[in-house]
Each structure stands twice: as structure tokens, then as C-alpha cells.
Amino acid sequence: MREAGRGKREAGNLRGGGVGRWVFGGALVLLMLFTLFPFYWAVVASFMSDAQLFRDPTLFPRHLIFDHYHALFTERDFVTPIRNSLVVAGTTTLFCLTVGTLAAYALARIDFHGKAPIMAFILAVTMFPQISIVSPLYLLLRSLHLIDTYPGLIMPYMTFAMPLTVWVLTGSIRQIPKDLEEAAHVDGATRRQSFTRILLPLALPSLATTGILTFIYCWNEFLFALSFTLGPERQTVPVAIALFRGQYQVPWGEILAAAVVATAPVAAMVLVFQRRIVQGLTAGAVKG
Amino acid sequence: MRESSRLGSEARLGWALVAPALGVIALIAIFPLGWTFWESLHLHELRMPWLGKPFIGLANYVEIARDPRFWSALGHTAFFTVVSISLELLIGLFLALAMNRVFRGRGFVRAAVLVPWAIPTVVAALLWRFIFESQGGILNALLVDVGILNQPMVWFIQASTAWVPVILADVWKTTPFVALLLLAGLQHIDLSLYEAAAVDGANAWWQLRHITLPLLKPAILVTLIFRTLDGFRVFDLIYVLTGGGPGTSTEPVALYTFNALLQNLRFGYGSALSVVIFAITFGLALFYVRGLGVRLGGDEG
Numbered sequence: 001m002r003e004a005g006r007g008k009r010e011a012g013n014l015r016g017g018g019v020g021r022w023v024f025g026g027a028l029v030l031l032m033l034f035t036l037f038p039f040y041w042a043v044v045a046s047f048m049s050d051a052q053l054f055r056d057p058t059l060f061p062r063h064l065i066f067d068h069y070h071a072l073f074t075e076r077d078f079v080t081p082i083r084n085s086l087v088v089a090g091t092t093t094l095f096c097l098t099v100g101t102l103a104a105y106a107l108a109r110i111d112f113h114g115k116a117p118i119m120a121f122i123l124a125v126t127m128f129p130q131i132s133i134v135s136p137l138y139l140l141l142r143s144l145h146l147i148d149t150y151p152g153l154i155m156p157y158m159t160f161a162m163p164l165t166v167w168v169l170t171g172s173i174r175q176i177p178k179d180l181e182e183a184a185h186v187d188g189a190t191r192r193q194s195f196t197r198i199l200l201p202l203a204l205p206s207l208a209t210t211g212i213l214t215f216i217y218c219w220n221e222f223l224f225a226l227s228f229t230l231g232p233e234r235q236t237v238p239v240a241i242a243l244f245r246g247q248y249q250v251p252w253g254e255i256l257a258a259a260v261v262a263t264a265p266v267a268a269m270v271l272v273f274q275r276r277i278v279q280g281l282t283a284g285a286v287k288g
Numbered sequence: 289m290r291e292s293s294r295l296g297s298e299a300r301l302g303w304a305l306v307a308p309a310l311g312v313i314a315l316i317a318i319f320p321l322g323w324t325f326w327e328s329l330h331l332h333e334l335r336m337p338w339l340g341k342p343f344i345g346l347a348n349y350v351e352i353a354r355d356p357r358f359w360s361a362l363g364h365t366a367f368f369t370v371v372s373i374s375l376e377l378l379i380g381l382f383l384a385l386a387m388n389r390v391f392r393g394r395g396f397v398r399a400a401v402l403v404p405w406a407i408p409t410v411v412a413a414l415l416w417r418f419i420f421e422s423q424g425g426i427l428n429a430l431l432v433d434v435g436i437l438n439q440p441m442v443w444f445i446q447a448s449t450a451w452v453p454v455i456l457a458d459v460w461k462t463t464p465f466v467a468l469l470l471l472a473g474l475q476h477i478d479l480s481l482y483e484a485a486a487v488d489g490a491n492a493w494w495q496l497r498h499i500t501l502p503l504l505k506p507a508i509l510v511t512l513i514f515r516t517l518d519g520f521r522v523f524d525l526i527y528v529l530t531g532g533g534p535g536t537s538t539e540p541v542a543l544y545t546f547n548a549l550l551q552n553l554r555f556g557y558g559s560a561l562s563v564v565i566f567a568i569t570f571g572l573a574l575f576y577v578r579g580l581g582v583r584l585g586g587d588e589g
Contacts, residue, residue, distance in 0.1 A: 076425035
């Protein structure tokens with residue numbers, strides 16, 4: 001539907017004349033350069049030797065080397081933070097999806113009093129500052145001997161992952177037409193049947209998108225991971241990279257290589273699922 | 289009768305399905321919030337266990353009121369929030385208007401802007417730190433090459449220049465999100481309005497001011513509220529880029545609180561700071577929702 005309207009949109013919306021178009025195009029190109037340059041430079045620099053990087057940095061190096069990537073996995077053991085991040089983000093995401101799907105189904109499809117306050121409450125929780133619960137979580141985890149453990153990260157991660165999952169999932173389930181479920185009800189299907197046989201298959205793409213979003217938020221989280229881990233054994237990727245230290249100078253080559261490794265999967269996911277992620281992000285946030 | 293009992297069982301089912309998620313949120317987010325407040329009424333120095341944990345009423349809050357480092361941290365946070373959000377709204381609006389048009393490479397633009405949003409903030413901060421480094425930083429090299437600078441500049445040595453990479457990095461990372469929220473708002477505007485205006489001979493600027501911006505106001509306000517609350521809890525970005533330095537001249541409240549808690553292990557005082565941040569955030573949200581009438585989500589409204 002929207003596709004069909006596009007030609008019109010161009011005709012009506014902000015049609016610029018000759019000069020306007022050039023200014024507009026130029027500004028857009030500059031913005032794209034601004035957006036892409038840091039990535040280009042990080043990737044290129046991660047393949048440069050330290051000597052060249054610090055003495056004579058150039059945007060277009062002739063010799064590319066893999067030393068930093070090699071060091072990352074031999075001298076640094078960057079595999080451990082990656083494993084930690086995968087375990088923590090993966091477990092949190094799976095748990096939130098399981099529990100969150102039930103809640104989102106109820107909020108999107110069942111009529112009951114208290115829905116509006118629940119949605120408001122969930123939204124409020126997604127917005128409150130993480131730092132305001134660091135102190136009790138630290139004391140709680142310390143008394144349970146969970147500092148520097150996987151559960152000691154997964155539990156705090158629920159604080160932002162659970163409301164996020166429920167919020168996004170509710171928004172996207174609401175956009176799935178009800179017709180099929182209603183038809184099934186008329187045919188005598190129970191709620192359980194219409195949920196498991198009809199809605200769930202239809203909602204699988206939404207579940208995947210929400211899962212990706214939740215996973216990205218967990219993968220990127222820094223404050224809790226910094227607060228509730230003690231050493232390299234349980235540090236997640238962002239903490240490990242932020243605390244990289246060299247013997248004499250900042251090991252930029254390795255930091256950038258690590259940044260590329262940590263970012264590449266997320267960037268790839270975003271590029272592949274771009275359209276769906278944008279829908280998921282904005283479904284709950286803005287309505288016409 | 290049957291209708292009402294059916295509704296009753298529907299309501300029970302609804303609550304039963306929502307309960308686990310709400311329970312998790314209450315247990316790990318709301319209950320700790322209350323605990324933070326309780327903690328803030330005590331003297332609790334983990335470094336000095338022999339002091340015990342005496343109840344001291346509001347003494348921590350009195351200390352905050354007299355703490356110059358807190359007030360300057362609050363100032364830094366407000367400064368950062370206002371400057372970065374203004375830039376993000378302006379650039380984001382431009383990007384949203386751009387992505388709403390048809391042009392060659394639009395798919396590419398949409399995908400490209402999403403990547404900075406998706407990468408860890410820590411990585412974004414490191415990329416910009418690397419660009420602004422005095423030794424081997426590409427920005428200095430370029431500025432010297434072009435002749436704008438005579439010699440490499442040390443950006444992180446004073447607050448006035450250290451803010452440049454901080455704000456630039458935030459704008460770089462967050463503008464895509466702003467643009468996407470605004471774009472979603474733009475796509476809800478009825479196109480016939482523009483057609484009617486065009487028939488009446490209204491130019492693009494008039495259309496922007498009298499159609500697009502007024503109708504986009506709800507989306508702009510929602511974006512504003514999200515970004516203000518985000519700005520007030522800024523932590524990762526500044527932790528990595530400046531560490532709050534030089535000295536504490538770029539330290540935001542979240543970083544000050546983190547230091548009070550986990551560097552100095554002052555749990556009573558740190559908790560009081562946490563409560564203050566929470567109260568400010570809450571107050572801001574309330575101001576937006578009540579004062580400006582922002583409507584957030586939900587199917588009603």
C-alpha cells in the first residue's frame with residue numbers, strides 16, 4: 001500500500017527546485033560521509049601496523065597486516081569475553097521472549113481492566129536510569145555470591161530486557177490482523193488453540209525481530225557488566241574492550257580489531273533485518 | 289450473566305499471562321528501587337565495615353546539596369543533554385525528511401544510518417576517541433595537512449575541547465534513532481494536505497512550517513522525551529571518551545554516582561545520588577507527559 005503511494009509522495013512532499021535539490025543532495029552526502037567515515041577508518045586502521053599508525057597515519061594504506069587480529073585471539077584471549085557476551089545476552093533474550101510472549105499476547109489480544117496502566121508501567125520501567133539500581137543489585141548479588149557470575153549478569157539484564165521485549169512484542173502483535181483468530185473462535189477453537197496454532201506462527205517474524213533487538217541491547221550493555229564483574233573471566237565484550245590496556249601505549253590496533261570483531265555481527269544483523277527492526281522499534285513508540 | 293462471567297475469566301486469563309513478566313520486573317527493578325532509597329538513609333561505607341550501617345536520616349541528601357562536585361556533574365549532564373539533543377533533532381529531522389523522499393540509494397541510506405545506532409556505545413566512543421587522539425589521531429593529521437592547525441592538538445586536555453568528541457560521538461550514534469522515530473511520524477501525515485497546498489501555490493518551506501512540523505509535533509515530543517531521559521543517564525560514552533576528565537570537568541551525574549559506589553564504595557551516599565538521579569528523571573518525564581501533553585504508545589489516546 002505504502003509502495004503505491006510513493007510516487008505521489010515525491011510529487012507532493014518537499015519538492016525542491018534545481019538549487020534546493022543540489023543543496024539537499026550535498027547535505028545528504030556529507031551526512032553519509034560523517035556516518036560511514038568512523039567505520040572505514042576503524043577497519044582500515046585495524047589492518048595497519050602500530051608503527052605506521054602512530055608515525056604516519058594515512059587514509060589509504062598500501063600494506064595491510066593481520067597482526068592485531070592474531071594478537072587478539074592469541075595474546076588477549078578475546079574468545080572469553082565473546083563467549084560471556086553470547087551466554088549472557090542469549091540466555092536473557094530467550095527467557096525474556098518466553099515470558100514476554102505470554103504477556104504481550106494478553107496485552108495485545110485480551111480485553112481486561114488494567115491494561116493501560118500496565119503498558120504505562122512497562123514503558124516507565126524501560127526509561128528509568130540503570131544507575132539508580134546499581135547499589136542494591138550490587139549488595140544483593142554480593143550477598144548471594146553472584147558477583148562475577150553469569151546469573152549475576154543475567155538477572156540485572158532482565159531489568160531493561162523484559163520491559164523492552166514486552167513493549168516491542170505487544171506493539172508488533174497488535175499489527176497482526178485478528179481475522180484468522182476470530183474465524184477460528186467462531187469455528188469453536190479454544191483460546192489456547194488459536195494462540196498456538198494461529199497467532200504464534202504468524203507472530204514468528206515479530207518474535208525474531210524482538211529477539212534480535214533484545215539481544216543487541218544485551219550485547220551492548222556496559223554499566224551493569226562493568227559493575228558486577230571483577231576480572232577478565234566473566235567480562236563481556238564491551239567491558240573487555242573498554243578496559244584494554246597496553247604495556248607502553250594505548251594498543252589502538254588491537255582495540256580497533258576487537259571493535260570490528262564485536263561490531264561486525266551486530267552490523268550484519270541490522271543490515272539484513274533493517275526493515276523489520278525499524279518496524280519493531282517504532283511500532284510501540286509512535287502512532288499516528 | 290454469562291457475558292459478565294466470560295469477561296471475568298478473560299480478565300483472569302489476561303492477568304495470569306501478564307503476571308510472570310510483571311513479577312520479574314517488580315522483583316528485579318522496582319524492589320531494588322525501594323532498597324536504594326532505604327540504603328540512602330544510612331551511612332554505609334564498604335571500605336569501613338567497622339562503622340556498621342547506622343541510620344542517619346536525610347544526612348546524605350544534605351551532603352549532596354552541599355557537594356560542589358554533584359552540582360557541577362549536574363551542570364555537565366544538562367549541558368550535554370541540551371546541546372546533543374538540539375543537534376540530533378535538527379539533523380534527525382533533515383534525515384527523516386530525506387528518507388521520506390524517493391531517490392536513488394534511499395535503501396542504502398536507511399541501512400547505513402541504522403548501523404551506528406546498533407553498535408555498542410563503548411565501541412562508538414572508542415572510534416571517536418581514536419579519531420581525536422593526539423598521537424596518531426587522524427583528525428589532527430588532517431587538520432595539520434589542510435593547514436587549519438599548526439601542530440597536533442590535544443583535545444582531551446581541557447573541558448572545552450573534550451566536549452567536542454563527546455557530543456559529536458553522541459550525535460553520530462543517536463541521530464539515526466531520532467530520524468527513524470520522526471520518519472515513522474512523517475509517514476502518518478496525510479499526503480492530500482500537501483497536494484492541496486501545492487494546488488494553492490504553497491512552496492516547500494511553507495509546507496514544512498504549516499503542515500509537516502505541526503503534524504509532526506507528537507513524534508517530535510516523543511523523541512524529545514526518550515532522548516532527554518537517555519541524555520540524563522549518559523555513562524558509557526563519557527566513561528570511555530574522557531573518563532569524566534580532565535579532572536572531573538566532563539563528569540556526568542551517572543559517572544559520579546558510579547564512582548561514589550564502586551570506586552569509593554560509599555554505598556549510602558552513592559544510593560542517595562542514585563535516588564536524586566531517579567527523581568530528576570521522573571520529574572522530567574512527568575513534566576513532558578503532563579506539561580507538554582506527550583502521548584506515549586498504548587492503543588488508547
